[in-house]
Amino acid sequence: xxxxxxxxxxxxxxxxxxxxxxxxxxxxxxxxxxxxxxxxxxxxxxxxxxxxxxxxxxxxxxxxxxxxxxxxxxxxxxxxxxxxxxxxxxxxxxxxxxxxxxxxxxxxxxxxxxxxxxxxxxxxxxxxxxxxxxxxxxxxxxxxxxxxxxxxxxxxxxxxxxxxxx
Numbered sequence: 118x119x120x121x122x123x124x125x126x127x128x129x130x131x132x133x134x135x136x137x138x139x140x141x142x143x144x145x146x147x148x149x150x151x152x153x154x155x156x157x158x159x160x161x162x163x164x165x166x167x168x169x170x171x172x173x174x175x176x177x178x179x180x181x182x183x184x185x186x187x188x189x190x191x192x193x194x195x196x197x198x199x200x201x202x203x204x205x206x207x208x209x210x211x212x213x214x215x216x217x218x219x220x221x222x223x224x225x226x227x228x229x230x231x232x233x234x235x236x237x238x239x240x241x242x243x244x245x246x247x248x249x250x251x252x253x254x255x256x257x258x259x260x261x262x263x264x265x266x267x268x269x270x271x272x273x274x275x276x277x278x279x280x281x282x283x
Contacts, residue, residue: 155270206220216277
């Protein structure tokens with residue numbers, strides 16, 4: 118069943134499939150390859166949705182076949198508006214304590230227009246996450262995501278060293 122599948126996370130960014138207009142899946146895959154190579158960082162794709170979904174013929178009104186399956190759909194992901202990539206970075210303090218700090222990355226494919234409501238939900242999610250201390254960014258390239266994670270790590274290190282010297 119997986120004979121034709123390619124494990125993209127093992128490939129260098131340059132080896133990812135080339136497409137004229139990258140899809141969010143390919144772009145988020147490139148971002149994951151780039152940032153998961155950074156020491157102490159582990160990130161994953163945040164897929165959002167409900168399962169199972171209604172059949173194509175009954176999107177607005179459930180048919181008798183879909184009704185029993187959809188009584189209690191399973192919701193997955195971090196909710197509407199949540200970012201495409203979420204991760205943690207482990208920092209080791211001088212005391213030897215390991216601290217895991219979270220970050221979020223929203224991937225935007227250049228040239229694609231985001232549905233207005235979805236964009237508002239994403240801004241709201243990131244606003245709340247930032248208020249709670251989470252590092253969040255919107256990126257348009259894997260290199261930009263890598264730069265964001267590196268700068269976030271440096272910011273956290275300087276904040277933590279400032280706390281240690283206080």
